Amino acid sequence: MSPGLQRTGNAPAVPQVAAASLRRGACPSLAAPMQTGDGLLVRLRPTRPGLPPSDYVLLAQLAAEHGNGLLEVTARGNLQIRGLRGETVPRLAAALAEAGIDFHRGVAVETPALSGLDPQEIADATPLAASIRDALGGPLSMLRLAPKLSIVVDGGGRLNLADMVADIRLDALRGGESLFWRISVGGDAKAARAVATVADADALAALTIVLKALDGAGPAARGRSIHVDGLKDALASMATEGSPGTPPAPSPSPIGRHEVGMRGVLGIGLPYGAADTASLQALMRGLSGLGATEIRLSPHRALLALGLSADNVEAAAVLAEELGFWTRADTPGNAIAVCAGSAGCASGSFDTRAVADLLTASATDLLDGSMTIHISGCPKGCAHPRAAGLALCGRSEGIGLVLGGLAGDAALATLSQQAVGKVIENLAAKIRERSLKGETAHRTIERLGAGTILEAVQQGRQ
Known part of the structure; x- marks a missing residue:
């Protein structure tokens, strides 16, 4: 078992907060919260693409019991609970484990919020992202990678990640019936420096070469600082000739009404990225009553409510606005x-x-x-x-x-x-x-x- 973890009965390992972990320079997590001006902060990325509204009711309750009562959604679509203390972090972790709400650990591997559901997407990014996480937790776990290293796997679609900056990007492209991934480093889809475009079957192997190059450059190396000429040479045998296409343009705001195939989706913005316990619980209970079955986190500080009928999308928007949330992309805030x-x-x-x-x-x-x-x-x-x-x-x-x-x-x-x-x-x-x-x-x-x-x-x- 990793240092800093202990088991409670048959429950998953619960992190114990060590003084050395209360630091900046790493992504704050349950195992390594970050000290901020109002206490400790943890950032959470659920392993499931979406959670039922009832889980968000519980998360809001836990934020009040163990933190300052605010639950935040970040610009990259992660959850944050702040105002924690050293003794309350393990209690929060134990409560989440008991509820069966698990979170990704390690290097951030990010996919579009509607991956696997959006008929406009070039490819479902979920399987490749899962393979990357498995590799990072297994054969690549010994690599020395920067604590805040981020990998974007963007399959495109209505709510793509073209505007998200990452150390490494894999952007889906189509060439006829074949799927390719454009690998680039240090930026968003427009600004990142291209390394190679590879077939789907070679994507994980190509990414492994990039990660090993970062490891060789030292534990602080990031995508913006790596030399691409050497990477291009290393990936030359996998690279396709010519370009099968270009990544999509940045998507519209996730906040608002979306038609995703036959699904009605309501994007709800948290005012300035935060919601208090009472407002969030009222929203989630109301959405559940209107038929919402799943809530997905989205970049740009938003929540996506799925499972609503066309009529209930509007009813949900009225409910959200009454509670102080935003449901229009042109809301000035x-x-x-x-x-x-x-x-x-x-x-x-x-x-x-x-x-x-x-x-x-x-x-x-x-x-x-x-x-x-x-x-x-x-x-x-x-x-x-x-x-x-x-x-x-x-x-x-x-x-x-x-x-x-x-x-x-x-x-x-x-x-x-x-x-x-x-x-x-x-x-x-x-x-x-x-x-x-x-x-x-x-x-x-x-x-x-x-x-x-x-x-x-x-x-x-x-």
């Missing part, structure tokens, strides 16, 4: 990435969600979906570890306004908490007044440049 802030994290220097509410109330011209606005309570930028169109970041001297960068990047200006609302309102007004016909907010800001933002800052401080 979808354009905002926000962390827990000072209300839920000791590292946060201001109330991030209050600022997010200010934006949705008075700056909707900035929230057309063309860019992400990142509101971060501190420079770590946990909610959006990528460049954002605009970022508001808590710092010792105030709230830094960053244009086109990470939360911790150099600020264009520093604002007081009292001035933030007025500055953003002024900026939204300038975008509305100066945008060209058909121009997005992001493109307008790029065209107008930093000078316009500084002008809005000065006016907001007056």
